[in-house]
Amino acid sequence: MRGRVPAVVVGLAAVALLLPITGAQADPKPTVAQAKAKLKKLNEQADKVVDQYNAANEKWKKAKKQYAEINASYTKKAERVDVLRESLVTVATSTYQTGDIVSMGLLYSPNPESMLSGLAALDQLSQGRARQLNEYQGAIADLKKQRDQKKGVYVEATKVKADLLKEKKQADQLVKEQTELLRRIGAYNPGNTNSAGAVYSGPASGNALAALQFAYRQIGKPYRYGATGPGSWDCSGLVQAAWSAGGVSLPRTSYEQWAWGASRKVPLNALQAGDLLWHAGLGHVGIYAGNGKVVHAPQTGDVVKVVTLAQYNAMGAVRP
Template identity: 30%
Template sequence: MGTVKRAHRRGASALTLLCAMAILTAPGLGLSGTAHAAPAAPSVPGAPTAPMPEPGAKSLEQIRKEIEDLYRQAGSATDAYNLAESETKVQSERVVQIAQLIVAGRERITGLKDRAGAAARAQYRSGGLPAGARLVLSDSPSQFLDSKARLRQGEKATTDLLTELDRTQHDLQRYAKDASTVWQKLEANRVEREKSKKRIEEKIKAAQDLESKLEAEEKARLLQLEQEAQYKAQTQWLSSGAMKDVNGKATDAGKRAVQFATAQIGRPYEWGATGPGSFDCSGLTSQAWLAAGKAIPRTSQEQLRLRKVAVKDMRPGDLIIYFDDASHVGMYVGDGAMVHAPRPGRDVTMAGAGSMPIKAVVRPDA
């Protein structure tokens, strides 16, 4: 109960701060989905006006867009890395399963061969003479006929045993082929992870290098420009009437997912992280729903495959997939707001649900 109260306090505090910067349209975190009017234009208290750029130099707005684009590319590469990582885990488990099947198959073949050898030796001992000779030498014709019937049964059992032996050998061949295929996938995933990791590190470093060259006043102004861009996008989204009919109620699972996500506000973004100390965007949403008792795919691109719902039917706990390449995801929390892990250098926070281009809304607990 204390955790829930702390989550509410942190969510409320974060939203109050966000409203002070006038990014969101909501006065508080709610689970009703009710939309509110757009706020006044945002500003960062004490942020000085950046000096006029030199002729030919990039403006701060151009730098902001360049940094944003680099981080988006890093986010897309992070999704590829996370997907390869999760597939590697599944394939590694499959390799172990196949190895166990191969061991069991080999043991079964050894047992079948032992049984086949014993049957062959028994048949040789009992069936070495022609049937006519055995009838003449037999003390009782009925006893001979009984032994003949048992011999036929033994022959069928031997045939069945050999058939099973052949089938088990074929299974072993198939297991070996499966193992080879899985190993190839594992290697391909390893290569993809390495490529994605390199792309991520390159994009993040390029963005950080751009930002590191700015003076303190320019960095403050850059943050203000980010907030203004979010405000503008959110205002345009609201003006389109997108939130007019949105009044969905959260399910119990949705409430638990929102409580978990908002409780992470203030924790840093880290690519590939799923908590508890840091998260990337899909790490936050997947862990929030896991905490609510529902396992969902790890990456935003995989989460896009969940059941889609119209924006007007959106309810708290639903996931909002952003950008054409589905490289970012946030969780709708109600009142036109969403919680997300934005990018490297930023913390888990709340923002306007329409502050980025929406690709789709999906429902984990459909």
């Protein structure tokens, strides 16, 4: 019978419509090269966002500590003033209750010198107490002013931290994208928070040797933004802890560390083991280990490790 399409053909056509689109019409998966290029951009974005959040968090912690210290001092002084005030009230009450007897006893004392001495002693006692109280009240007024100033710093820092929570969410999203890309290309390394690390055997000496020995013991531990050890690290957290082991106190973030070293910069062709090295943009920092090697905590999905100076692509250096 002409004009009729067989039922089998109709069925096959329906099935074809239900099948997922493949081939040229589907969105192609990124190649390894494309994934790595995107990952590089994500890492650069994460460096900036994470450093900003870390800086705000450090500012908040310092302000909170300062406020707690000044408030504790204020409370202690206030308690002392209360004791003095109570003592003065007791003296005043006692004088009121026994004043006539004391006064009569002093006024009619057969010994004029004893009478005058007694009156002077009472007057000195009262003046001394009042002077002490006035001194403490003045100290409390100054201290309260300081405490209020510190509280203002704390409140402002808390606002800054709250504002940057939005950027932290952005960083979390970047980490998620980084992780997905790394898993897709089979390059995600979860690391080992209990890694025993490695032994440093390079040319460093003195404080730099202590710093590099510490850094090498962290090899194999995972990178985690905002982390300051002992099981995971971000780049500046590792550098700060390593040089702390070397007896040098560094700021928390890579940008702050760069600013700290403004008068300590060294040319890249004169590097010594222990020098701090930055990528372009200053969002990432590592430690030169000598012999053309750098130890650092790279980025999400990677671990503390040693790379060549050429791989690291440094743009600036500071000597602690």
